[in-house]
Amino acid sequence: MSKKKKMPKAQPAEETVSIRKPESEGAPVSVQKEKNEGSGAPVESNGSCAEPKGVPVEPADLVYKKPKRSKKDRKNSILYLLPSLLGVLLFFVVPFFVVIYYAVIDNPIHAEFVFLDNFSRILQNSSFQQAAKNTGTFSLAAVPLAVVLSLGMAILLEQNIPMRSQFRTFVLSPMMVPVASIVLIWRVLFDYHGVVNLWMSHFDWAPIDWFKSSYSQIVIVILFLWKNLGYNMILFMAALNAIPKDELEVARLESASPLQIFWYIKLRYLSSTILFVAILSLINSFKVFREVYLLTGDYPYDTLYMLQHFMNNTFRSLDYQKLSSGAILMALVMVVVIGCLFLAEDRFGKDVEG
């Protein structure tokens, strides 16, 4: 049975039926317009039963009241928005423009416009390049891992396995641990004299100075995953629960394999959540600077040197030009990345969202 409702072509003759009452109340009649223009065009509806012909339908049920806004209402709404708007302007928008201003002058003292000189200088600065490279590789490695692993864990913990809620708690608890404790634990584990090295010496492997070698990124990725998996997992669990069960039932009845079900149905419904989790993890991957700074200080080994280190240090040495231009470059990159993510999501999940 087709769920799509087709307006029979005979209807136009009866169009007057359902319209009169609304007119008396002044409610606009968009339905009427649709009928007029799209006569013959099928009207898609997801809904339940078809309208029986000839039964007068209460306009209140059908008509979606889109109130036309009067001038007074518009003024009121602007007034209500004003406080929040002012706050956002003051604390987000205005500083943003100030940063752009700083990035195009050479010196806060002399304030001469040099436009893009700062940007070119900073792009050639090898420390900035190093920082950008590190941050980029870290995010590239950590974010997909975070998304995939947490999705896997969410699916796993949705099944009926024993001790399910205890496992969920275990996975979620690292999120609540304060940063200082995490730093302490990690240092105990991965310091040159730490537990991991001790364990390795049992196997006669040479101890590795984890934080001062190229293995440092691995350690930080592990730290990041450990901290953030729980949160992402919960988001995915919520999204999994929101998938409509009947579609899955139908698919199963039509003898689709679990993998097909997963790929064609679940993933599509999850697409907006995946986008959300990806962006969240991206943001959190920048926040990992906090732990790195507490573990290694101002000038860590160069594989751990992130963009935020660069910004901190230039701020302290009063070099606002580098700071501002770096920040703007980073913002641009973020805009591009997130834009791409949105586009991908749009294309991918389009058919389920409507």
Add this chain to the structure above:
Amino acid sequence: MRTMKWKRSLAILMAATMMATASGCGNKGGGKGSVQQQKEQAASDSKNAVYEGKPITLEGIDGDISVVQTANGKLYVQTWKWVEGEKPEKDEAVEKTDAGEKAEQGAEESSDDSAKADETEESSDDSAKADGAEESSDDSAKADDADGAEADKDAEDTEAETAADQGDAAGEEKSDAETSDAEGEETDEKKDAAASQEVAVEDEIEKGYSETHLYVAELTGGKATEIHLNLPEDEYLSNLMIDPDGAMLYNTYHYDEETEKSTTSMVKLDADGKEVARVSLNDELKLGEEDYVSGSLVDAKGNVVILSDQKLFFMDSSLKSKGELKSEEYIEGACFTKDGKLIAASEKWSEEGGSTAQVREVDIEGKKWGENYKMDTSGFYGSNSIFSGEGSDYDFYYRTNSAIFGYSFADKKSTKVLDYVASNLTSESTSDIRPLGDGRFIGMEYDYSDSGDNSTKIVVYEKVDPSTLKDKKIITYGAMWIGDDLKRAAIQFNKESKEYQITFKEYETEGDSDPVAKMNAEIAAGNIPDIIDLSNVSADQYAAKGILEDLLPYFDKDPELNSSDIIDSVLETQKIDGKLYYVAPFFSMSTLVAKKSDVGDGYGWTFEELKKLLDEKKDARPFYSENKTSMLYSFLGNGLSDFVDWNTGECSFDSQDFKDILEICNRGTDDEQDYSEDAPGMPQLIREGKVLFAEGWISPEEVQVYEKMFGGDVSYIGYPNKDKQGSYFQFDMQLGMYSKSDVKDGVWQFLRTLMTKDYQGKQLYGNMPTRKDAFDMMMKTKTTKEKYKDEFGNEIEPLDSSWGWDDMEIPIKPLTPEQEQQYRDLVNNTKKSGRYDYNMLNIVQEEAEHYFAGEKSVDETADIIQNRIKTYVNENR
């Protein structure tokens, strides 16, 4: 509809509040406009607090003025005089008992005058009191036998204060000045006493004694009449108080050597100076041996309040104890307010280390503390720094180290009344300043400059009508903290300049942990002071930001000064990229000293040469300290930039040179340096050849020290580095000019005063001056073999002292021509200024620790250091 209106008006209200706060924040945050506003606001505040001083001239004063008080509209002046020769014999014992008897008689007489506010009222039935009087007279008889012994005790107590700065001592700790309304109070009692006792102790060879005189005069000056005191032997006045009848009370101490007891007594004299009563406070108030009377007050009725560390004692007008009150904090001072309430001042220390000043009311009857008022300053200045507000709108005044404030209980507000800097008063004049009770202030000015006459003047300060003050342009002087020398120079400038006024802005206020960060933050916010003190920050960094103005053109245009007046090598060192960004009047030098036979006669060497030498001398160690980390600092402290090429960003910490240095340091030990008495001292080890180098600051005297230490075989080769420039200058008082200041002329007017021959030539007791002619003057003082008077009228005596260093005694005599030449050569060959780069040093030290502990090899360590410092260098390039 009505609810809509209500909601709408609420929304409007919220929006309006937000706008108001936003604009309010905008104003406070400050751009260029509001900096000007702030300056003007501060200026107008200060304009209301300007007082001008007029000295009082008195005739007939014998001796140096030590304490000044006002009471009953008259001026009481205490002087002390050092008389050489033998003291005339006096029939002391007789006088003592006479005084004691007189006290009794006087006491009985005065019992009739109970209506008058007399201190010692003795009722005839109070036989205990009579006994007390007798006792005290006995005590004082005994005490007479004690001689220099008492002097010792008090001299010790007060030597600390009088040691360093004469003027400041007057206002310090144990001595207090309290003023109440009718009575004047004392500033420093101990000063004259201590001075006399001190001298008595030190100069056993020079015979002499000190005399105390007391004069009374009118406040307008003129002839001073002496009140003849017949003080018992070795008694001195302390905490002198004068009651409305003119009778005087003072405290005194006696130390009995035989019984080893010290007694504190209070003595009352009548208006002519005759002793009327004497009460032992130890008995009356149960004072302990250690209790020290820091001040005392008397009110209009004659009741006495005694301050002693953390206790207040109350006595009635007959000097009978009426109880005591304890305090948790040390009582800085006390006074009676305008309405006659007793208040006490103390400083409360918080856990973080800061302090707040507070004033508490005292309920004398109930012997408890009343309400507590917090002053918004961290501490008081001087001793006994609260005064009655009689004759003004305030309840009381209090004194801080920047101004005198008046406080009113009704508004709970402090108002600045007398601003020191605005009134051109330096610290020598302000430790003692007090209100007179009619809106004027009185204080003492000490003139200790070399050209002054070393005397003390009494000065009365009257308020200057702010409308008559010309609006001078304000110059802000920003620094971590401003030393006295510079403050004096700035105040001198304020006095002389008709157009400009310098105001101070110190970033190191109490409790601040990071003044450098605060200064940087202010600079970032745009609040840049016109004169910037560069002592603790990097002049290079500021110059690179464009904050500093190039001063060479100012030197060129100046009619009197020229950049060639500065010593050539000093000027070379100060220049950054050919421009001069700061003036520095004095310098010192730091270098490494070694045996000439080992290192040759140069002024710098490379690391290779150092290594060669160390390889040759395998059994000697480089420095006295064997600790690895301190050796690292010694070698690399000034030479780290050798391994960095700031232009290309290349670092060479993985080079063999650097690794060799690490290895050399590793030959030391991890232990802290043993500075015990038994360990052989440095001079001995150098003589034996066991220690190769000495590091230190070199002044002309040090040349003699090192010559003796190295047995004449001395070379100032300096620290090793690639440019072969081993010695470093360090500049004091580096002051720069803000490049965008709107008062540049004024700033230059001030800065140039520091570079004049006048300024530098008059301070020949500190570091070396940077002007060629002043430097020559300084060298002359170090090489002269006979006394002479320099062109500024100072008497210069040839050097004659001796320094000790462990087991070596070095006589410091005038320099020989060879030594002088050696020193001059060193100055002329020094081309660098010392600047530790803490970030780099920290990185090196952190990693080197692992190497020293044996955890990593030198290659690994060098690689890590290279890696981390490369990041740092590239960031800053």
